[in-house]
Amino acid sequence: MSINPKLITQANQRFQEKPLLKRDLSYYVEGIRAGNRYILSESITLIESTISEKRSLGLEIIDAFKEHKPETIRIGITGTPGVGKSTFIEALGRYYIGKGHRVAVLAVDPSSYINKGSILGDKNRMQILSSMPEAYIRPTASGATLGGTAIHTKETIKLCEAAGFDVVFIETVGVGQSEIEVGFMTDVNILLLQPGAGDEIQGIKRGIVENADIFVINKADGAMLPLAKQTKLFYRNAIQLFHHKVEGWKCPTLLVSSVDHTGMDEVFQAVNRYKALLQDLHYFDKQRLDQDIRWFHQKTKELIEKITLNQPQLKKAYGTLTDEIQNQSLSASGALAAIESIIKSLFR
Ligand SMILES: Nc1nc2c(ncn2[C@@H]2O[C@H](COP(=O)(O)OP(=O)(O)OP(=O)(O)O)[C@@H](O)[C@H]2O)c(=O)[nH]1
């Protein structure tokens, strides 16, 4: 079937009639202020956009809320695939809503992980939560990473908080470097574990374990309950070997069942205790500020790398020098010296 070219022209004209940025800043700011989830989604999409005009508008939206400092808590949830992170967030999120909070869930996944259809799984796992007006669930778009780090998570958190979601969960798989980065965007990190021999922790990046503030053994139900209790003892002993960054904090090990919704109050209380301790030590706000600075430094390095490597002269030399190492006409050290002088010349 051939398509009538006249129809395409008409469609294009209609498209052009709608300006790219058909809505102004106040539309987004007012919408977010009103807690409108649809406008929140649109704003996050602007932040994630690779089109600079759209991204600039997204940044203006964030900027409009810079004086707005609501009392919020950012909770990182990590653990190996299948440990029950999404089911746990569904249960704990509903518990928080029951206490009068509004809950946002951001799932930060490496793109390969998203392609496995996990996000679809996540939606099913959070079926009731996702239908509640007090909840907002947003998976990070596939490919929205730079150097392995979810680039816009921090900005997304700020927008969710501006929209009145005072509890923000961030779900990550605890296996890679990018997940360690996410641990530096949250106030408190919960590491979810399976009932078992405790070998699981070997497969989790060391940084994630060191960054965990609360250890939760999930699936403490049915036939697995006795094993879960044993596992709790095992971890309680093992965790004593880790030195926690906050003096006076002993990482609790808690038992929960996310399907039976048991143990949620203990987790809720542990989060509150940790937050209260941070506030007593005047560390809560300081940690967020330190995280902002860390984020800024990290993103600057990534930007320098991206911009520099795309500089035509350097890009060309990079390729040529790589070839020369390949055909052994130049040593790697010689190539590095050559590239260093090119980089220096760019800044002269
Ligand atoms: N018995 C039992 N099963 C659970 C519990 N929590 C989760 N599950 C099951 O474990 C499986 C994985 O749960 P998810 O919540 O998708 O796990 P996840 O960690 O989010 O998985 P990924 O996002 O793929 O890493 C599902 O079949 C859940 O029903 C629990 O407390 N008890």
Ligand SMILES: [Mg+2]
């Ligand atoms: Mg999940």
